[in-house]
Amino acid sequence: MTVAYQGEPGAFSEEAARLLFGRAVRPAPLERFKDVFQFAAKHRSSYGIVPIENSVSGSIHQNTDLLLRHKLHIIGEVKLCVQLHLMALPGVSLKNIRSVYSHAQVLGQCEDFLRSRWRVNVVAYYDTAGAAKMIRERNRRNSADIESARAASAYGLKILRRNVESNHHNYTRFIALSGRRADPRVGKKTSLVFAARNVPGALCKALAVFALREINMLKIESRTLIGKPWEYLFDVDVEGLTADRRMQQALGHLDELTTFLRVLGSYLFGKTIKD
């Protein structure tokens, strides 16, 4: 089973793929998120995995927009608690470090640590695991990398300082994508996107299709489309499976009340896992 993800071996998305699909998974690292969506759309027996939401930095709109541009289904999710550590080659100590490498987003998540501690160059690298690989391959004894403990062991680095993330309750939610729908009888959670008419009460009416049928809402977010700033769509997660008659009726009713509706998938609730 091949699962495409963005990044280098050892990236958080690869770990998420293993947690969701098991150790037998064949990971396919790709350069951009766009590539992951294209891969999953093209290879119908394969999957893609992408981060979609972070408890600190919010929804990853780049990927919610890519979801709308591809005919893919969400077939599963997993929430990964991100713990970030400062690591370097064995034998290197904190005082040897002149440069710290990591992904720009990871560097942002460790801003308090990086600003307060000591004077180093902070260098953005396009993959956290890519930085570890570079330090190992070029034997950089004056450089450190910030990433997950798992990636450290993958490249033989030693942890110099644990949990350098500014917020210790930092979770990322990953979703698994496939060209084929998941079995509609096993899902417990349904994700959808709709556009409501821009008149008072339109959103309230749209949500009433769930409220009137006692279907619980799990998430709602109005958002702008990339390229159309401040034009709003609604991302909604509700509890229940699409095979359920009540849910089918709610979705039919929602279709009457909205100008656009797409069901992104029905899938099992993801576990929250400490990396």
Next chain:
Amino acid sequence: MTVAYQGEPGAFSEEAARLLFGRAVRPAPLERFKDVFQFAAKHRSSYGIVPIENSVSGSIHQNTDLLLRHKLHIIGEVKLCVQLHLMALPGVSLKNIRSVYSHAQVLGQCEDFLRSRWRVNVVAYYDTAGAAKMIRERNRRNSADIESARAASAYGLKILRRNVESNHHNYTRFIALSGRRADPRVGKKTSLVFAARNVPGALCKALAVFALREINMLKIESRTLIGKPWEYLFDVDVEGLTADRRMQQALGHLDELTTFLRVLGSYLFGKTIKD
């Protein structure tokens, strides 16, 4: 009139402050967002300005959470179209550049350009304008910076490549904060936060307080509290002013139906401005 913001002179927030408060503003650059909130809370005749939402990367939850932790009112907003340019000292050409500096978030927004063009070190700097200052002060002829055109002129840099941002429809919404409420008779938009009971229909009922009174919704987002991942609050913007009787009744009604409610402010719609 003093307006505190996060960053160095020439930062986007400073430009937003000038657009909102006029050229006579006295800008007070501070190191962290937290400092901006504290400054505005302490100096009642001064203001703070922070980015709260970006059309590409989504809501800035760090600042929405800081809003809840301080007794401040939103008194205005402005939307700034972010255009990013690669710039260096006069006389320097693209082929001389070995390092590109900018804020980690800005580097992320220019990822396509930085990955595709040529081999350079990409260095995260904690302020876009801080990188321009450093290049000027240290006369770095092999370095470039990515930032707004306005910051380039502030530090005497020349633009080497225009619009290197990956998405050319990149807007940031800034809000102005004060310890004093804005005149409740002039606002056209009201921002609030509430927590609804976690039962089916609770959100629908909460939104009905606006729908039943023909009050238009402008934004809704369920979100996790930092430190309490996956526990949801709702951020809502509605059309109308708090001095309006209908709005007061809606807010009173909402208070009956929610476990927590805070009105963040009533203010005029912000203009969208190309930097």
